[in-house]
Amino acid sequence: MAKRYAGRVTALVLALLVAASCGDGSTSGPDNNNQNPGPNEVRVGNNFFNPSPRTVTAGTTVTWTWNAGSVQHNVTFTGGPSSATQSSGTFTRTFTTAGTFNYLCTVHGAAMSGSIVVQ
Numbered sequence: 001m002a003k004r005y006a007g008r009v010t011a012l013v014l015a016l017l018v019a020a021s022c023g024d025g026s027t028s029g030p031d032n033n034n035q036n037p038g039p040n041e042v043r044v045g046n047n048f049f050n051p052s053p054r055t056v057t058a059g060t061t062v063t064w065t066w067n068a069g070s071v072q073h074n075v076t077f078t079g080g081p082s083s084a085t086q087s088s089g090t091f092t093r094t095f096t097t098a099g100t101f102n103y104l105c106t107v108h109g110a111a112m113s114g115s116i117v118v119q
């Protein structure tokens with residue numbers, strides 16, 4: 001009897017492990033887990049920017065690419081341009097002068113902030 005119960009517990013634990021490892025879809029591909037951004041690209045995830053800081057040379061156009069999902073984010077520069085608040089799509093800004101340009105998602109505040117370092 002105890003042996004049979006232990007077998008059921010083992011099966012349940014295995015089922016939970018399988019469910020946990022593929023539950024949120026974040027491991028389904030490079031576009032979905034915000035890995036491998038291009039050299040002038042920043043991925044917009046929940047709730048982070050990857051990479052940050054991103055270092056580029058003057059004259060570079062940086063593209064932010066939203067990880068398509070249900071959560072809305074934006075890219076808002078202090079005293080500068082901002083994107084729409086959206087859950088998919090892109091935003092671009094061309095940086096012509098050297099400096100550090102800080103931005104954040106106003107939906108999520110300082111916890112979701114990033115910077116572009118222009119050299």
Ligand SMILES: [Cu+2]
Pocket residue numbers: 047072073074105106107108109112
């Ligand atoms: Cu956000």
